[in-house]
Amino acid sequence: MPLKALRENSDMVAMGERVHYLSLALDARRALNAIRAADKGSERTDELRNSIRAAALSLEMLRTHADLYANLSPEHYVQYEEIQTLREVSSSLDPEALTQSMKSLLASGEERPTADDFSLARRFFRALESRALHHYNDPASSDAFAA
Amino acid sequence: MLEQRNYLRHDLTALYAFIESIVEGVVSQRNSTAYSPAAIRFLDFVHALAASCKKHLANWRVQDDEEFEDRREELGTIRAAWRELHKLIKPALDADTLQVPSAVVDGIVRRFQEIHGYHETEFVLLHTAEFNYVQIRTADLRNLSAKIRAIIPDSPEFPTNLGVIGMPYSQGRTAFANCLVAHEMGHFVYRDKTFESSLQTAADTALKSVFENYEGQSQEQKDRLIRCVARWAEELFCDLFGVMLLGPCYTFAYIEAYDLSAVLDSAGAISEERMQPRMEFYEYHPSHIFRLQQQSVFLRESHWWDHICKSQARFSTLLQLLRCIETDAHVAQNPTVGRLVPALSAIVPEIRKAAFTAFEEVDDGFALFSQLNRFVRDYLAAGVVPSTLNIRISNDTDDVVAVSAPPLVLLNSGMEFYLTRTDELIRSIQGEDQNQFDCRLRWIRRIEEWVAKAIEDESLEKEETHVDPVKNGDPEAPRP
Numbered sequence: 001m002p003l004k005a006l007r008e009n010s011d012m013v014a015m016g017e018r019v020h021y022l023s024l025a026l027d028a029r030r031a032l033n034a035i036r037a038a039d040k041g042s043e044r045t046d047e048l049r050n051s052i053r054a055a056a057l058s059l060e061m062l063r064t065h066a067d068l069y070a071n072l073s074p075e076h077y078v079q080y081e082e083i084q085t086l087r088e089v090s091s092s093l094d095p096e097a098l099t100q101s102m103k104s105l106l107a108s109g110e111e112r113p114t115a116d117d118f119s120l121a122r123r124f125f126r127a128l129e130s131r132a133l134h135h136y137n138d139p140a141s142s143d144a145f146a147a
Numbered sequence: 148m149l150e151q152r153n154y155l156r157h158d159l160t161a162l163y164a165f166i167e168s169i170v171e172g173v174v175s176q177r178n179s180t181a182y183s184p185a186a187i188r189f190l191d192f193v194h195a196l197a198a199s200c201k202k203h204l205a206n207w208r209v210q211d212d213e214e215f216e217d218r219r220e221e222l223g224t225i226r227a228a229w230r231e232l233h234k235l236i237k238p239a240l241d242a243d244t245l246q247v248p249s250a251v252v253d254g255i256v257r258r259f260q261e262i263h264g265y266h267e268t269e270f271v272l273l274h275t276a277e278f279n280y281v282q283i284r285t286a287d288l289r290n291l292s293a294k295i296r297a298i299i300p301d302s303p304e305f306p307t308n309l310g311v312i313g314m315p316y317s318q319g320r321t322a323f324a325n326c327l328v329a330h331e332m333g334h335f336v337y338r339d340k341t342f343e344s345s346l347q348t349a350a351d352t353a354l355k356s357v358f359e360n361y362e363g364q365s366q367e368q369k370d371r372l373i374r375c376v377a378r379w380a381e382e383l384f385c386d387l388f389g390v391m392l393l394g395p396c397y398t399f400a401y402i403e404a405y406d407l408s409a410v411l412d413s414a415g416a417i418s419e420e421r422m423q424p425r426m427e428f429y430e431y432h433p434s435h436i437f438r439l440q441q442q443s444v445f446l447r448e449s450h451w452w453d454h455i456c457k458s459q460a461r462f463s464t465l466l467q468l469l470r471c472i473e474t475d476a477h478v479a480q481n482p483t484v485g486r487l488v489p490a491l492s493a494i495v496p497e498i499r500k501a502a503f504t505a506f507e508e509v510d511d512g513f514a515l516f517s518q519l520n521r522f523v524r525d526y527l528a529a530g531v532v533p534s535t536l537n538i539r540i541s542n543d544t545d546d547v548v549a550v551s552a553p554p555l556v557l558l559n560s561g562m563e564f565y566l567t568r569t570d571e572l573i574r575s576i577q578g579e580d581q582n583q584f585d586c587r588l589r590w591i592r593r594i595e596e597w598v599a600k601a602i603e604d605e606s607l608e609k610e611e612t613h614v615d616p617v618k619n620g621d622p623e624a625p626r627p
Binding site: 018020022023025026027029030032034036051080083084087090114123126131133136137 | 214216217218220221223224227231245284287290291294295296297337367373374585
């Protein structure tokens, strides 16, 4: 890593990245709420699919070592902070099983996801929200939104 | 022992109180102080968001332990969202119209509104305690408010066409220093137009070709390298945006703000001793010299350059000297991040392309400046506010047209006068001494006030020209 932490010394500040952690936490919260609703109900809704699609696609790309950050797309996570947090969280889970659960939740066929699929996905999004909030709450980075 | 669920009432109340404490000033102060329409839209958004969040919390329940596990962190996420807003609300409440330099910044906003797609964009101005001009990432605010709506369905959308800019509280009375807000407007457009994605990809491509063993780096390391180059690219974009928005007065304000003319020695050549520290890159910004060099190259290819060379000898010398610095010199001056500089240099054409895209079909204003500049300067030299320029168009003394100069012309002519003719103005006034600081300060303030007043008058004239006679009750107006 050639970059050391250089002291920011400019009068036109660019420190807005922390907000991306909050954005990720909100995404995870939306997904959790949608998964809970789907787990209780009988149908998987568009809301469920829309809320987990970016995470599912990003996980798949990380699993296959694709260049997530260099190839931005609205279909998956695009911010450095989002991708790093996703890496951290997914590394503590079984990537194959997690990807399979996500696929199962995204599928539009008749077959209903298993209780394990719901459980693993919920565990993943809970961890993602907590981890994102952990980074967000870092007292050393308090200048969100500014650029 | 009580289950954690039983403490929820306390935790919910604490969060409710947190939100209440943040917004309690909004309602009372908004109604008692004069705010710009843009600020009122922002404060209304905050107020509506608080109401929806409090209602959400009042109805927040969990049925069992499993739901508790799934939903407890939601309170932390909502709290985090309000921590973000917290930092904006007090500055917004403090920045009433008596405190912000509305005339000059309004003039710059009117120039901004000439850009395609931004005709109705307004900016809320906040005061920052530090000497920083900052663009609040309204694209992120808008994005966050949409995400909050997915959790709290009746929460408001972030107002459309609204930007937020922070400026140093101390700079309210200045005119020319505030040209730097153009850079912050560049950030607004950069995020809005999603130039970020194309430049991140360009950074990756450039790193592949110029960074030794780039492919051998881990994916995390590659991401960090891309992010660093992309951040620098955004700053360069915003500088070029500032130049395209306001012309050379942006660059002159930049030089003055960072005292960059200090790199010239007594003979007008580059002082290596003072230049080298200014060539060091920051984590978030290219070095000042690199940034000024790019502005110099950009201006040299513009209509403005010949005029700069004729009228601004000191600064044009500086800009010409910087133009010749090779990329290798920047690399050598940056032992830690120097290896990334060639990648940044490689994507400068993409950055320039993005700036030109943003200003597609927008007049650079130079032609009008060329016509009006000497009149504005003559008015200032005579101590007259250049609001309405009476220009004789033939030898007939009665053959005069009255012209109002737009903000772009007033700022550039005013800046030129300030930089080159302040001494002459002071010398022309009996009893004033150009060598006395208080005297100089007094007349510099006057020049800025005259320019600001002219910008304000031009704005009022435009308002009168565009007045809606039906809305304003003109009985003679034709009815639709």
